Amino acid sequence: xxxxxxxxxxxxxxxxxxxxxxEEILQYVSSANVACGWHAxxxxxxxxxxxxxxxxxxxxxxxxxxxxxxxFGRRNMVITPDEAKAYVRYQLGALxxxxxxxxxxxQHVKPHGALYNMAAxxxxxxxxxxxxxxxxxxxxxxxxxAGSKMIEMAEAVGLRAASEVFADRAYNDDGTLVSxxxxxxVIKDKDLAIRRVVRMVKEGxxxxxxxxxxxxxxxxxCVHGDNPKALEFVKNIxxxxxxxxxEIKNLSE
Numbered sequence: 001x002x003x004x005x006x007x008x009x010x011x012x013x014x015x016x017x018x019x020x021x022x023e024e025i026l027q028y029v030s031s032a033n034v035a036c037g038w039h040a041x042x043x044x045x046x047x048x049x050x051x052x053x054x055x056x057x058x059x060x061x062x063x064x065x066x067x068x069x070x071x072f073g074r075r076n077m078v079i080t081p082d083e084a085k086a087y088v089r090y091q092l093g094a095l096x097x098x099x100x101x102x103x104x105x106x107q108h109v110k111p112h113g114a115l116y117n118m119a120a121x122x123x124x125x126x127x128x129x130x131x132x133x134x135x136x137x138x139x140x141x142x143x144x145x146a147g148s149k150m151i152e153m154a155e156a157v158g159l160r161a162a163s164e165v166f167a168d169r170a171y172n173d174d175g176t177l178v179s180x181x182x183x184x185x186v187i188k189d190k191d192l193a194i195r196r197v198v199r200m201v202k203e204g205x206x207x208x209x210x211x212x213x214x215x216x217x218x219x220x221x222c223v224h225g226d227n228p229k230a231l232e233f234v235k236n237i238x239x240x241x242x243x244x245x246x247e248i249k250n251l252s253e
Contacts, residue, residue: 002246005220007031011049012040026056030250036091039065039073059250064091065112073113081128088132110143120148127153147175163217
């Protein structure tokens with residue numbers, strides 16, 4: 001039996017600005033990565049998102065990013081491993097307050113944006129962030145790019161690691177994601193994306209942007225929820241996976 005988690009980055013609204021379709025997306029995913037107020041989100045949004053996830057029976061994870069609201073956390077910053085560790089600890093603690101007050105356990109931590117991409121290839125950054133999680137709660141799962149330094153370091157410090165794949169992103173030959181600055185980085189053909197997802201889950205392979213098959217482990221599939229077609233996309237991925245004999249379960253299950 002094949003089994004996989006479906007996750008989405010949620011809680012990204014801020015003040016008067018609404019981003020994403022959180023309430024609708026939560027009906028189809030099994031895990032939610034909740035923004036912690038630095039790249040997106042604010043206290044009221046965090047509280048509301050945790051409550052929505054609880055109501056939908058969706059597992060909650062922290063989604064820490066760079067302190068960069070203007071750039072949505074997608075701009076690289078030069079930081080030390082100590083800073084990375086403190087950034088993750090701070091944001092995890094903030095979300096924990098909202099989760100704990102509502103009787104919700106934090107299932108996982110998944111870094112956001114540029115922090116995620118940098119830690120995928122930087123062992124020291126990855127280890128520092130994993131240590132922050134382990135020292136907070138060693139039972140929390142660390143979610144990171146499949147085959148990356150994040151997965152390697154999570155296992156090294158004693159955390160359970162969840163290898164993440166992307167439904168709508170193109171891959172380089174080394175398993176990293178194609179930069180959003182380059183053409184073809186985001187896959188907009190829904191049917192193609194779904195075929196790629198099924199293959200990643202059932203065969204453990206994905207075709208790179210150069211046409212090369214690369215090995216990949218899929219514990220969790222990220223589906224983005226910030227465009228009008230996202231809801232249809234998530235729904236179709238879920239339905240296709242189930243039809244293919246794949247169970248949708250959160251990481252704790």
